[in-house]
Amino acid sequence: MAVLVGCRSFWQSFRVQAAHRQSACRLAAAFFSRRYVLSNRVVLCPRLNGHGAVTRYYSSDSKDDLRVRYLDGEDSGIVVVGINRPKAKNAISKNLVKMMFEAVEDIKKNKKVRSVILCSLVPGIFCAGADLKERAKMHQSEVGPFVSKARALITELGSLPVPTIAAIDGAALGGGLEMALACDIRISCGTQRLPRVIGVSLAKELIFAARVVDGTQAQQMGLVSHSVEQNDSGDAAYLRALELAREINPQGPIAIRMAKLAINQGIEVDLSTGLAIEEACYSQVIPTKDRLEGLAAFKEKRQPHFKGE
Numbered sequence: 001m002a003v004l005v006g007c008r009s010f011w012q013s014f015r016v017q018a019a020h021r022q023s024a025c026r027l028a029a030a031f032f033s034r035r036y037v038l039s040n041r042v043v044l045c046p047r048l049n050g051h052g053a054v055t056r057y058y059s060s061d062s063k064d065d066l067r068v069r070y071l072d073g074e075d076s077g078i079v080v081v082g083i084n085r086p087k088a089k090n091a092i093s094k095n096l097v098k099m100m101f102e103a104v105e106d107i108k109k110n111k112k113v114r115s116v117i118l119c120s121l122v123p124g125i126f127c128a129g130a131d132l133k134e135r136a137k138m139h140q141s142e143v144g145p146f147v148s149k150a151r152a153l154i155t156e157l158g159s160l161p162v163p164t165i166a167a168i169d170g171a172a173l174g175g176g177l178e179m180a181l182a183c184d185i186r187i188s189c190g191t192q193r194l195p196r197v198i199g200v201s202l203a204k205e206l207i208f209a210a211r212v213v214d215g216t217q218a219q220q221m222g223l224v225s226h227s228v229e230q231n232d233s234g235d236a237a238y239l240r241a242l243e244l245a246r247e248i249n250p251q252g253p254i255a256i257r258m259a260k261l262a263i264n265q266g267i268e269v270d271l272s273t274g275l276a277i278e279e280a281c282y283s284q285v286i287p288t289k290d291r292l293e294g295l296a297a298f299k300e301k302r303q304p305h306f307k308g309e
Contacts, residue, residue: 065093066082066100068080074246075249077115082119083118084120090122090127091127097149100153101156114248114251116160117241125170127172127175130174154175154181157182162260167238168180185244198223215228252291252308254308254309255290258285259281262278293307
């Protein structure tokens, strides 16, 4: 597995205003589980085997380009988004962008979703970046709008309110790597996010040289937290991603969404503003039934049962 470092990334931010600040305001630990584990190996997702999962298609043309499964049973709340363009090495086409936009919109509207796994259904490749064969057929006037839409898709993926996990088995190039970069748990690189992870100097070296790095090197550089040894069926990272999603599932979904918002927005500003964002996010948790359930579970020394209410 190799990752090509030589891409550009885009970051979407928005401001959260806090009318009042309280110095003691912090995110409640019972609700804000901070188990962010990265997998630097890939995940082949040939089966997407989740108890009775239902595949949803988003286009009558090339409908198999993207397969979205909403798992059920004990895995209810986990959504698996699988890219499936074997002849094009999962390259990003107009149709794939359209389908992914629709999938992301569906996920955003579904309050029952607790985590998302982005993976490939094609052995040995995550995404080869832009579909250059399709791009060559575009009129010059079409290229700019298409690139803008693809960038907007990556921004939308990055702004999903629930935890996202990129499980990558094979090469992730250009825009494909950007999709992984947009996820919360990922193999990451790019001109904006990469320096924040490994520092400006090393980021410049990797980007300027367009260096290819494998999973072990990525871990050594601090790009990822864990390296997963590949198994015979080629789906070790997907299985690890699913395991992680199952760790996230029992946590308070409202608090997790607010935690992601607080972290993503707070890291971009000074500490004082970050604390105001944290307070504003926590204020959204205070009136929920889940907060009361967390307190009751702590008092009764039992596992809480959060419902997202």
